[in-house]
Amino acid sequence: MSTLKNLKKHLKRGNVYRRADLEQWTTAVDRHLGQLVEDGTLQKLSHGLYYYPKETVFGPTPPDEAILVRSFLKDEDFLITSPNAYNSLGVGTTQLYNKRVVYNHKRHGEFELGGRRFFFHAKPKFPKKLSEEFLLVDLINNLDTLAEDKNEVMHQALDKAKLMEPKKIKRTISEYGNVRTKKLLSSIFENEHTVKIFTSKKGLC
Template identity: 70%
Template sequence: MKTLRTFKHHLKPGRVYRRADLVQWSTAVDRHVAELVKEGVLEKLSKGIYHVPRKTVFGSAPPDEQELVRSFLKDDEFLITSPNAYNSLGVGTTQLYNKRVVYNHKRHGQFKLGGKEFFFHAKHRFPNKLSSEFLLVDLLNNLNELAEDKEQVLNKALAKAKELPKKTLAQSVTRYGNVGTKRLLLPLLKEASHAA
């Protein structure tokens, strides 16, 4: 039992672990994991991924999404977003989507982690954090997937493009825009720089 107690001692509340992370603390990792899952010390989130629930006054706190995705990808190179983030642009998107999108370099597809659906999109480039410029480019890249009136959102998005800093928007369009988004925004930006 001493080894199980030692194993348990290494586990930090709120952390997400891959089975491979746990091997270092146990000579019988599968048996120990099974016992701790049964005890409720560990929670299985996905194949080979476990969470140590952090207790709060409201019960167990769910795993942090960043931590969850980091463990799944075995990587820090990703960006989690959602179509809900477009609502901050004020371009007529008002729907609430229960969708988490993960831009990353490794995985593509839909995965269920910790009871939540994540849509992984393998991309060459994406920023470290969300900005209005990136969100506008991303919105136009994904316009056809939105539930709102596309024509209306497009017109408002093009008007919004004129309000954003030209230099950073041009960088976002060049780095992250698909062919259609570049076709829409680059002429607009050229026009604005000639007018300036």
């Protein structure tokens, strides 16, 4: 069996490969990558990143976003989101953005992978999955980047925060909020606590 055929035998459809991943099966990785791209077996996604597409009746499918990002980062610890996710909160955001955001620990910047643009933000902490509380905190963190009326969105976001389970939203604010977000959201609960104490004392008189 030729080296190229042996290399093909190890490829699995739907997988994304880095150049370094293929060196274990060939001593002429660059020449063989060129041949595999030329004959359509692999698609070049970006420098050093290749995709072996799945075939359907409609043609080859694009790579799964999570697989693409995992291969690019060489890391499992990341969170993919989009400003479009804020629309689920019901706080006045309605715009649709062609933007994918990747919170991670390694890379920062804008990268095009497989014809899709990703905005990588290196952060010390982020959750493993999206939650309503995280989306609200993230929205306020990034309020200045939104196209909507920022004052109106902020007003509705603060009202939304008051309706959330206090322990969850307070923990999320503490873990993921920037300085401004912590100040804005923490003041809500401090004010409500003061009102409750004042009301309680009046009732005892």
